[in-house]
Amino acid sequence: MxxxxxxxxxxxxxxxxxxxxxxxxxxxxxxxxxxxxxxxxxxxxxxxxxxxxxxxxxxxxxxxxxxxxxxxxxxxxxxxxxIPTCFNQNTRREIQADAACVDLKSRCPYFYEFGCKIAPLVGDRTIGKMLLSTFQMRYKEILTKAHTTAYAPASKSLAVLTKEETSLHEAARSSMAAFKKWRIGGPRFQRASVLGRKRKSTE
The missing domain is CATH 3.40.5.50 (Ribosomal Protein L9; domain 1)
Known part of the structure; x- marks a missing residue:
């Protein structure tokens, strides 16, 4: 075909x-x-x-x-x-028990995006709710890991993240690294060039 x-x-x-x-x-x-x-x-x-x-x-x-x-x-x-197995009841029970530790990557690297595509076709409205609650429960853990590993090798726990979660983690990690670099290096504020100009007399 x-x-x-x-x-x-x-x-x-x-x-x-x-x-x-x-x-x-x-x-x-x-x-x-x-x-x-x-x-x-x-x-x-x-x-x-x-x-x-x-x-x-x-x-x-x-x-x-x-x-x-x-x-x-x-x-x-x-x-x-x-419904694909990555969204079955076993996966949902594991997420409810401890969402942060569930290896979603091995189930589906694009867990959230795939779920959004398949949900309207199989007619299961609970998939959307499950995707939202899963992301909400894992979001804090993703950011915590990003902030604590900004200058360290990625831990094995990151291997359980989906493609979408990995992108979020890397964005947060880069942001934190840039913030720390800003805090410890160079002047925090620069004087605008316009402030150094003398005002011309109107007389």
Missing amino acids: ENSRETGSTNDGDASPRNANYYDIDDILVEGELVPVVFYKSANGVKVDPSAEKDSVEEGAKVELPFWLAQELYLRQAVSLS
Whole structure:
């Protein structure tokens, strides 16, 4: 089947939401995340399993497909979607128990963005609430780690952060390092050049 990125408009001026992130490498990786689907009907010329002998999928077949393909088939009413395992009840229970320690990266490097993409398709409104509460619970810990490791190697605990959380951590870390550098080096304030000019007499 054709990649949805190949079927989009090739007009460079096309700024539609569908093509807004066409060349964004992170968005491409997000859409490569696997989604469980069930085929409503058989499909010929499709090979989702490299080890399969036939290039076809039987009606009722349960397989995992990249998000971009699963979304296209869903919009064509060819498959039904299920909630990916990274958003299942086990993950939610672990987050409720101790959100800061949950290894979200191993479950999905783009946990938040993928969740925002899949939620409206599977019709589960609780995913959005879960994403928000998860981020709120982990936010303070991310900033704390950023401030305490500004001049030290990243700790192993940072390995559990998602791509989005890592970007936030690095931004906070750089900000803190710049602030400390400002505090210990050079004058804090500089006299504006305009203040050094003599006022001309009007007489």
